[in-house]
Amino acid sequence: MNYAETLTYLYGRLPMFHRIGKAAYKADLTNTHALMEITGHPERGLKCVHVAGTNGKGSTSHLIGSTLQEAGLKTGLHTSPHLKDLRERFRINGRMIPEQTIVDFVERYRTEFEKIDASFFEWGVALALWWFREEAVDIAVIEVGMGGRLDSTNVVIPEVSVITNIGWDHVDLLGGSLDAIAREKAGIIKPGVPVVIGEANGSVAQVFRDKAAETGATIHLVDQTVPLSHASALEGPHQERNARAALAAIRELRKKNWAISEEAIARGFRNVIANTGLMGRWQTLSHQPLTIVDVAHNADGLRVVRAMLERTPHRQLHVVFGSVNDKDIGRALAELPREALYYFCKADIPRGLDAQALLGRAAQHELNGEAYASVSEALKAARVAASEDDLILVTGSFFVVAEVL
Numbered sequence: 001m002n003y004a005e006t007l008t009y010l011y012g013r014l015p016m017f018h019r020i021g022k023a024a025y026k027a028d029l030t031n032t033h034a035l036m037e038i039t040g041h042p043e044r045g046l047k048c049v050h051v052a053g054t055n056g057k058g059s060t061s062h063l064i065g066s067t068l069q070e071a072g073l074k075t076g077l078h079t080s081p082h083l084k085d086l087r088e089r090f091r092i093n094g095r096m097i098p099e100q101t102i103v104d105f106v107e108r109y110r111t112e113f114e115k116i117d118a119s120f121f122e123w124g125v126a127l128a129l130w131w132f133r134e135e136a137v138d139i140a141v142i143e144v145g146m147g148g149r150l151d152s153t154n155v156v157i158p159e160v161s162v163i164t165n166i167g168w169d170h171v172d173l174l175g176g177s178l179d180a181i182a183r184e185k186a187g188i189i190k191p192g193v194p195v196v197i198g199e200a201n202g203s204v205a206q207v208f209r210d211k212a213a214e215t216g217a218t219i220h221l222v223d224q225t226v227p228l229s230h231a232s233a234l235e236g237p238h239q240e241r242n243a244r245a246a247l248a249a250i251r252e253l254r255k256k257n258w259a260i261s262e263e264a265i266a267r268g269f270r271n272v273i274a275n276t277g278l279m280g281r282w283q284t285l286s287h288q289p290l291t292i293v294d295v296a297h298n299a300d301g302l303r304v305v306r307a308m309l310e311r312t313p314h315r316q317l318h319v320v321f322g323s324v325n326d327k328d329i330g331r332a333l334a335e336l337p338r339e340a341l342y343y344f345c346k347a348d349i350p351r352g353l354d355a356q357a358l359l360g361r362a363a364q365h366e367l368n369g370e371a372y373a374s375v376s377e378a379l380k381a382a383r384v385a386a387s388e389d390d391l392i393l394v395t396g397s398f399f400v401v402a403e404v405l
Contacts, residue, residue: 003099006106007086010120031118032152035126038112042126042133043155048076049249050156052144052185053164053198055301056242059234059281060164060198063246065141066275067268069093071260076140078128078153080121083279083295083402090128092135094275101131121145125152139258149187160252161188161217163208164245165199167300179203186211194218194252198245222248230262232269235282236311238304243269280401282308289386290314293394293401297323299331305395306335314391318382321362322346322375322400325353332396333365340393341385342369345378347399375403 001009036043051061058079065077075093082088087096105127113123125145132140139159144151148163166182182204189195189211197208197219205221212219222244232243246269250260272278280295282305290312296305309317317340323329324347336342344359346352355371355378362369372378375394382392394404 001103001107003103006103009106009110010086010123028150029152029154031116031122032125032155034116035113035118035122036129036155038109039126039130042129043157046129046132046140046156047138048140048142048156048158049160049162049253050142050144050153050158050188051162051164051249052148052151052188053162054167054181054185055296055298055304056164056198056238056245057143057162059239059278060162060242060246060249061141061143062272062276062278063232063234063243063269064162064249065091066094066272067246067250067260067265068139068141069275070268070271071258071264073138073258074136076128076132076135076137077276078125078132078140079143080124080145081398083398083405088277088279089124090131091276092132092137094277096277097127097131102127105130122152125155129156144185144188147181147187148185150184151188154188157190158193159256159258160249161190161193161195162245162249163188163195163197163200164242165300166204167298179207182207183211189215189217191215192217194220194255196245196248196252197221198248199224199241220248220252230266230269233271233273234278236304236308238307239281279405280398283405285404288388289318289383289390289392291383291392291394293404295398295401296395297332297397298327299335302332302335302395305393306337309337309391309393312391314389315387316341316390318343318386318390318392319369320345320375320378320382320392320394320400320404321358321369321396322355322378323353323358323396324349324351324399326351327353329353329358329361330365333362333367336362336365336367338366338368340367341382342367343378343382344369344371345373345375345400347375347397347403349399352397352399375400379404 068075090097359371
């Protein structure tokens with residue numbers, strides 16, 4: 001197969017959670033352990049940082065990866081989902097995996113992987129860990145896909161674990177309370193491995209303390225009130241919180257004798273977008289009218305977006321919004337500003353929420369707008385309606401944002 005044929009195979013044959021949802025979710029690590037056996041256990045001996053959390057884990061992973069890169073380390077970075085190109089998920093020192101490497105991997109392991117009915121995400125984790133071993137990275141940053149305890153990435157033994165925060169997302173799979181969700185994410189805490197908690201209080205913080213005590217892991221709950229010592233290229237107070245979590249993880253690495261200078265941290269934070277290719281986080285696409293995209297897709301993420309809107313001067317707000325059909329859409333819609341004009345749409349994936357259904361749900365929250373047949377038509381309508389001093393925001397789903405980038 002060539003690369004295009006390989007992508008067709010991966011997307012067409014393998015169950016992919018981000019496209020079809022719950023049906024693709026494998027609630028145990030049996031397949032992943034089998035894949036590790038087939039590929040010669042690339043997880044063993046891999047020096048890495050393991051990052052979980054409801055929101056901000058992607059940004060935190062990129063901040064850590066950029067810093068390690070600036071420190072002169074050959075740094076792997078595995079994140080998900082991708083926006084435009086599958087290869088975004090697999091990087092070494094910011095460079096995406098070569099197309100031919102993916103082709104070769106699939107051809108080499110396809111027969112054995114098919115026998116255990118591996119999912120798309122399980123394939124991806126195996127590919128990332130295998131490639132990082134083949135390329136002899138010094139260290140890798142591994143972002144959890146969902147949850148933690150049963151996530152395919154949870155076969156690694158990291159230098160430090162990071163949990164950014166806990167919020168309402170994937171409640172049908174992770175649990176119907178914040179404590180239950182925290183317990184699933186606490187599953188990445190390993191014996192003797194220090195863990196950094198970006199944001200937690202009350203019973204959620206106690207979940208993490210209990211798990212750390214049970215495993216003999218030292219725990220560091222980040223003080224989110226202290227001034228951030230290094231500014232990053234990522235905008236907003238929420239990104240400052242992510243940066244504090246990243247900084248705490250980097251300092252844990254220093255305790256293990258990783259040579260990471262303050263200058264490397266400063267450069268890593270400042271150059272994170274250029275170093276790692278991070279997209280979709282309050283990203284400006286154009287001006288007059290100002291057009292911004294953000295991949296916020298749950299209530300906590302959209303609350304952050306609303307705060308960012310309050311910091312951004314504009315006359316009229318136009319929101320191109322789409323979601324997926326297994327989200328708690330009521331909680332999400334409750335966070336959106338009522339004074340905006342809405343352009344509801346469905347991303348071109350089976351899991352997308354029908355635009356007319358979304359319009360009906362939005363009306364219950366006094367959000368005014370119209371439904372459109374596609375993301376592109378919704379954005380086109382917003383651009384026609386917007387004046388030069390208005391603001392167009394595209395948000396609600398990774399997939400909606402992906403279609404406009």
